Amino acid sequence: MAPLFRPRTNALTVVFLVGVLALLVAISVIAYVVYRSPYQTDAGYAPEQPIPFSHQHHVGGLGIDCQYCHTSAETSDFAGIPPTRTCMTCHSQEWTNAEMLAPVRESLSHQEPLAWTRVHKLADYTYFSHRAHVNNGVGCESCHGRVDKMHMTVQRQPLTMEWCLECHRDPGSELRPQDKITSMGYSPEDDAIPGHELIDQYDINLDHLTECSSCHR
Ligand code: HEC
Ligand code: HEC
Ligand code: HEC
Ligand code: HEC
Ligand code: HEC
Structure with a gap:
């Protein structure tokens, strides 16, 4: 019986199939990279503001604590x-x-708040709480980066679900003592108490941190 394909056609078919497969893999890799890129997740977003307020001058230079403002x-x-x-x-x-400060004086005399543009914004279907983090050892820096070095306020982290979950699965190494919550440039080695011991100290319940209902209620 004659073979269905001659050997030469067989080889060509294999080359063709391998080519198609390689193309599909390449397309998925590119799609994944674009999907995960800062462009897609808003990391790096630094909108124009009505006044060039600088955290670098006020926090880094003058040393004003975050919670003053x-x-x-x-x-x-x-x-x-x-x-x-x-x-x-x-x-x-x-x-x-x-x-530069004219808009501040105008806002005061007209009793109208300054129209700052939002930098960070989660979708409405996600619940987030500062209190829950700030009172449980998560510093501003973990989510907002080195604010003391920013002239324009910029979003440093992607704020995607995967990013939140990465910490929620294992927050130990991200925790700091309560008096260091607003410190910038903190490194866990600076302190005597390792992060995983802080989990007990703050009495953090790891079980519910990855449940959907913690963040989608
Ligand atoms: C604790 C005092 C203090 C507070 C509160 C404060 N500022 Fe300032 N600000 C300063 C000083 C001092 C300078 C001069 C900084 C310098 O030259 O290093 C300054 C400078 C500025 C400048 C000039 C540009 C710059 O950053 O050097 C702007 C604009 C400004 N502040 C806006 C604001 C706004 C808006 C607020 C409120 C959200 C505010 N400041 C709150 C003390 C303060
Ligand atoms: C003197 C007042 C002042 C101090 C001190 C200050 N901030 Fe701010 N912050 C502002 C003002 C005004 C804005 C709104 C304008 C902007 O986004 O730059 C702002 C905006 C922000 C935003 C972006 C909010 C958004 O729209 O998503 C973050 C995050 C932030 N600050 C974090 C911090 C942290 C962390 C510290 C301490 C390390 C700090 N700030 C200290 C006045 C202050
Ligand atoms: C666990 C991460 C996390 C920590 C820790 C954190 N933030 Fe935020 N912050 C966010 C997210 C996410 C948003 C956007 C919230 C939204 O859209 O509802 C935000 C929004 C903000 C805003 C915009 C206004 C508002 O209240 O929503 C400011 C200002 C701000 N953060 C300052 C701070 C300061 C100051 C600290 C430390 C004392 C801090 N954040 C700690 C994640 C964090
Ligand atoms: C760097 C670590 C870290 C990051 C990043 C982080 N979290 Fe958390 N989160 C914690 C810790 C620690 C707690 C405190 C747990 C407790 O109360 O026992 C917490 C608590 C919470 C709670 C309260 C849960 C409850 O019911 O008590 C919510 C809601 C939450 N996080 C949402 C988010 C969201 C949404 C994001 C991303 C935008 C996020 N978190 C990013 C560490 C983190
Ligand atoms: C630690 C907080 C957290 C937990 C736990 C969590 N999510 Fe999310 N989820 C988020 C955030 C943050 C976003 C993105 C919001 C945005 O884009 O602004 C999101 C987005 C989503 C979306 C929209 C599509 C997407 O991927 O962006 C779906 C669907 C979703 N979550 C389902 C779930 C389900 C199902 C679970 C439980 C298995 C879950 N989430 C657990 C924080 C959380």
């Missing part, structure tokens, strides 16, 4: 954006006539 991080789901009068505690004396 973001007063509700410890007590509520939201860290909060400071009202204009917080700025005026200093700027009624410092740089009072600077052109």
Whole structure:
């Protein structure tokens, strides 16, 4: 009986199939890389603001603590954006006539809040709480990066579900003592208490941290 394909056709078919397979793999790899890239996840997002407020000057330079301006991080789901009068505690004396600060003075005299553009924003179907993290040993730096070095505020982390879960599965190495929550440039080796011991100290219940209902309620 004659073979269905001659040997030469067989070889060509194999080359063709291998080529198609390689192309499919290449397409999936590219799709995956684009899907995971900062472009897709908003990491690196730094929108224009009404005033060039600089964390580098105020935190890195002047040494003002995060909670002086973001007063509700410890007590509520939201860290909060400071009202204009917080700025005026200093700027009624410092740089009072600077052109750059005109919008601050206008906001005060018209009693209208400054229109800051949001940098971080999770989808509405996700529940997030600052209080739950800040009171359980997770520092601002773990999620927002070196804010003390930012001129423009920029989103450093992807804020995807996978990113949240990576820490929720094993938060030990990310934890710090309560007095270091707003510190920048902290490294766990600086402290005598290792992170995994802090899990007990903060009484963190690891079981429910990866349950869907913790973040989607
Ligand atoms: C002097 C007041 C002040 C201090 C101190 C301060 N911030 Fe801010 N922060 C602001 C203002 C005003 C904004 C809104 C403008 C902007 O996004 O740059 C802001 C925005 C932010 C945002 C982005 C909010 C969003 O829209 O998603 C983060 C994150 C943040 N601050 C973290 C910190 C951390 C962490 C510290 C301490 C290391 C800190 N801030 C200290 C005033 C302050
Ligand atoms: C604790 C005092 C203090 C507070 C509170 C404060 N500032 Fe300032 N700010 C300063 C000082 C001091 C300078 C001059 C900084 C320098 O030249 O290093 C400054 C500088 C600035 C500048 C000039 C650009 C720069 O960063 O050097 C802007 C704009 C500004 N502040 C906006 C704000 C806004 C908006 C708020 C409120 C969210 C605010 N500041 C709160 C003390 C303060
Ligand atoms: C576990 C991660 C995590 C930690 C820790 C954390 N943040 Fe956030 N922060 C976020 C996320 C996520 C958002 C966006 C929340 C949303 O869209 O609902 C956010 C939003 C913000 C905002 C915008 C306004 C608001 O309240 O939503 C500010 C300001 C802010 N964070 C400051 C801080 C400061 C200051 C600290 C430390 C005291 C801190 N964050 C600690 C993840 C974190
Ligand atoms: C760096 C580590 C870390 C990251 C990143 C992180 N978390 Fe958490 N999260 C924790 C720890 C630790 C707790 C405290 C657990 C406890 O209360 O026992 C917690 C608690 C929570 C809780 C409260 C759970 C409850 O019912 O008590 C929610 C909701 C939550 N995280 C959502 C998120 C979301 C959404 C993200 C991503 C945008 C995120 N977390 C990113 C470490 C992290
Ligand atoms: C630690 C918090 C956390 C837990 C636990 C969690 N999610 Fe999510 N989930 C998120 C965040 C954050 C997003 C992305 C929100 C955004 O894009 O702003 C998300 C997005 C999603 C989406 C939208 C599609 C996508 O992938 O972006 C689905 C569907 C979803 N989650 C289902 C689940 C299911 C099912 C579980 C349980 C197996 C679960 N989540 C557990 C935080 C969580």
